[in-house]
Amino acid sequence: MSILNRSTAPKLAVHNAGRKLFGSKFATITVWTIALIWTVPTFGLFVTSFRPKQDISATGWWQIFVHPHFTLDNYTSIFSTGSVSGISNGILPYFINSLVITIPAVIFPIVIATMAAYSLAWIKFKGSDAIFYGIFALQIVPIQVALVPLLKLFTGGAHVGSITLIPKLGIAGTFAGIWLPHTMFALPLAIYLLHNFISSLPRDLMEAANVDGASHFTIFRRIVLPLSVPAIAAFTIFQFLWVWNDLLVALTFTGGTEGINPLNAKLSGLAGTWGSQWELLTSSAFITILIPLIVFFSLQRYFVRGLLAGSVK
Amino acid sequence: MTLARHIIERELMSSFWSDNLPKLGQMFGGIAVFLAVLAAIFFIAGRANGKKQRPIAIVVFLGPALVLLTVGLLAPAIRTLILSFKGSQSHTWVGLSNYKWLFTDDTTRIVLRNTVFWILFTPIITTGFGLLLAILLDRMRRESIAKSLIFMPMAVSFVGASIIWELVYKYADPNKPQIGLLSSIVRHLGFSPSNWLLTQPLNNFLLMIIFVWSQTGFAMVILSAAIKAVPADIMEASALDGAHGWKLFRGVTFPMVRSTFIVVLATMVVTTLKLFDIVRTSTGGNFGTSVLSYEMYAQVFVRFNTGRGSAMAIIIFLLVVPVVVFNIVNLRRERTIS
Numbered sequence: 001m002s003i004l005n006r007s008t009a010p011k012l013a014v015h016n017a018g019r020k021l022f023g024s025k026f027a028t029i030t031v032w033t034i035a036l037i038w039t040v041p042t043f044g045l046f047v048t049s050f051r052p053k054q055d056i057s058a059t060g061w062w063q064i065f066v067h068p069h070f071t072l073d074n075y076t077s078i079f080s081t082g083s084v085s086g087i088s089n090g091i092l093p094y095f096i097n098s099l100v101i102t103i104p105a106v107i108f109p110i111v112i113a114t115m116a117a118y119s120l121a122w123i124k125f126k127g128s129d130a131i132f133y134g135i136f137a138l139q140i141v142p143i144q145v146a147l148v149p150l151l152k153l154f155t156g157g158a159h160v161g162s163i164t165l166i167p168k169l170g171i172a173g174t175f176a177g178i179w180l181p182h183t184m185f186a187l188p189l190a191i192y193l194l195h196n197f198i199s200s201l202p203r204d205l206m207e208a209a210n211v212d213g214a215s216h217f218t219i220f221r222r223i224v225l226p227l228s229v230p231a232i233a234a235f236t237i238f239q240f241l242w243v244w245n246d247l248l249v250a251l252t253f254t255g256g257t258e259g260i261n262p263l264n265a266k267l268s269g270l271a272g273t274w275g276s277q278w279e280l281l282t283s284s285a286f287i288t289i290l291i292p293l294i295v296f297f298s299l300q301r302y303f304v305r306g307l308l309a310g311s312v313k
Numbered sequence: 314m315t316l317a318r319h320i321i322e323r324e325l326m327s328s329f330w331s332d333n334l335p336k337l338g339q340m341f342g343g344i345a346v347f348l349a350v351l352a353a354i355f356f357i358a359g360r361a362n363g364k365k366q367r368p369i370a371i372v373v374f375l376g377p378a379l380v381l382l383t384v385g386l387l388a389p390a391i392r393t394l395i396l397s398f399k400g401s402q403s404h405t406w407v408g409l410s411n412y413k414w415l416f417t418d419d420t421t422r423i424v425l426r427n428t429v430f431w432i433l434f435t436p437i438i439t440t441g442f443g444l445l446l447a448i449l450l451d452r453m454r455r456e457s458i459a460k461s462l463i464f465m466p467m468a469v470s471f472v473g474a475s476i477i478w479e480l481v482y483k484y485a486d487p488n489k490p491q492i493g494l495l496s497s498i499v500r501h502l503g504f505s506p507s508n509w510l511l512t513q514p515l516n517n518f519l520l521m522i523i524f525v526w527s528q529t530g531f532a533m534v535i536l537s538a539a540i541k542a543v544p545a546d547i548m549e550a551s552a553l554d555g556a557h558g559w560k561l562f563r564g565v566t567f568p569m570v571r572s573t574f575i576v577v578l579a580t581m582v583v584t585t586l587k588l589f590d591i592v593r594t595s596t597g598g599n600f601g602t603s604v605l606s607y608e609m610y611a612q613v614f615v616r617f618n619t620g621r622g623s624a625m626a627i628i629i630f631l632l633v634v635p636v637v638v639f640n641i642v643n644l645r646r647e648r649t650i651s
Contacts, residue, residue: 024452038465041477042465044481059490060494061492092329100339107347115377119374125367140638142586142587147626148392148613150385153384153389158388215362215366216374217355245473264472268472289469292469292470293468
């Protein structure tokens with residue numbers, strides 16, 4: 001559109017007059033001022049994480065413009081063994097926990113949701129629309145409502161009177177005990193979004209495959225999965241950030257087991273125990289937000305798509 | 314000396330790997346088992362033919378999701394409702410007394426007050442600010458970097474955001490140098506800084522700033538897309554009619570993006586109601602900053618009162634439902650129009 005406007009100069013003038021709520025210069029200056037203010041706190045954290053311990057407590061981080069003095073010591077200490085109180089092996093194990101929690105907690109719901117979305121869209125049966133609307137409606141259930149009973153199910157099973165419906169699963173405090181709730185909580189949104197996409201695939205394609213005698217399993221693998229890649233990618237990014245940045249599910253289902261505690265939850269606890277040890281807190285915080293920031297800056301367009309898609313969650 | 318250190322380091326490294334390799338093994342093992350089971354079911358079920366093929370396909374494709382949703386969301390939601398009518402250990406029925414406590418106790422009154430503050434202020438400030446930025450961006454020739462910078466906090470977890478802002482709010486003794494940006498600015502302006510996060514009720518608003526900082530970019534990006542979708546000829550026509558500035562905004566721009574504005578606003582209300590991370594990381598719910606969602610967690614896992622925690626969860630649910638339903642209806646209407 002902008003090229004078109006540039007080639008027709010008079011039209012550009014009118015267009016600009018129409019958009020003139022503010023002067024262009026005024027807009028540019030204001031936006032850049034706000035962008036600067038928005039960036040300063042993060043920049044402060046970043047700079048502080050590279051300052052020597054004694055400098056941090058003596059002067060504000062903006063003093064680096066006068067006395068530039070940097071060190072990597074903070075990062076060596078948070079990654080090394082035994083040198084930091086409050087954690088025994090540095091923060092690397094928590095980083096690994098985050099990965100071990102996040103990757104399956106992204107793959108599982110996406111596979112299960114894609115399967116469900118395909119069947120609801122293309123293997124219609126009596127009541128399939130009702131089921132779809134039921135799943136759609138489950139989006140309104142805040143996870144707060146499900147936390148306590150689900151944890152009780154993991155630790156004690158489900159019983160009606162003396163009859164055991166579901167035996168004690170014994171997965172509380174294990175990685176499976178976090179993968180499962182993340183998978184469950186992701187499904188309503190994932191099924192809804194993927195259903196929107198998969199139901200709009202061309203009907204001719206499905207019918208041609210059916211005529212050729214392909215089973216639903218073949219159609220799913222050969223046609224639906226490859227064609228759904230854009231929708232799956234958008235949801236993958238959303239779910240990845242959701243799980244990596246999650247605190248509530250992690251706190252509830254790790255049950256304080258340090259061996260499976262993810263980085264973000266550990267960081268939230270350290271904010272209390274490390275109180276004034278800013279050299280450790282800032283560097284750990286930076287490591288925690290690093291992966292999401294990389295995802296953000298490298299996949300920004302898909303990131304926006306994922307966010308727009310998941311904005312109701 | 315160096316040899317000893319070398320040996321110690323090697324020992325520690327090997328203990329690190331012996332601790333962490335099994336975790337990675339669990340991850341790959343978990344994924345492999347999941348995919349293998351799936352492949353096996355597909356293989357077996359795919360061999361069925363004739364009349365059985367359809368029902369088997371339905372069960373295989375839809376079954377796992379339905380089981381997980383029933384066990385993970387539907388049944389727990391119902392059980393939470395039941396637990397909210399029971400006592401702290403869920404042994405005795407207590408009727409509505411958890412709800413009565415929720416609305417009459419002195420401590421919960423502060424929690425409810427804070428929650429109302431949050432709902433009244435944060436969604437409208439965040440969305441309004443996002444709209445202002447979206448309009449300003451529309452007037453700029455090159456916007457990408459500034460836009461990215463304002464949007465960036467969205468990728469940072471609320472925990473990370475809280476620590477970033479704790480550094481801003483950091484307070485030191487008056488006779489020591491202030492290393493927090495806010496304290497330093499306040500002192501340069503000639504006032505004496507206070508211990509911000511302990512100052513009630515100001516600390517609530519300082520926590521809200523963290524939320525606004527984090528979410529404004531989201532509002533901006535969505536509203537920016539909505540403004541770009543306003544047809545240029547409508548703007549031209551109204552400009553030729555002499556509309557400009559505030560009049561143009563009120564008469565043309567805002568009505569065109571109103572439905573998007575409301576959707577974003579409602580989304581913010583829901584995020585605010587579920588807000589937990591900022592309060593837990595910044596103040597741990599102390600100093601009069603707790604909100605409903607944090608208190609629900611604290612009641613269950615800190616004070617071990619399942620009944621009261623469940624009642625709070627149900628109240629969150631009841632507050633969220635109308636907003637989400639409203640939002641979904643709005644979204645659907647918008648989609649059918651466009």
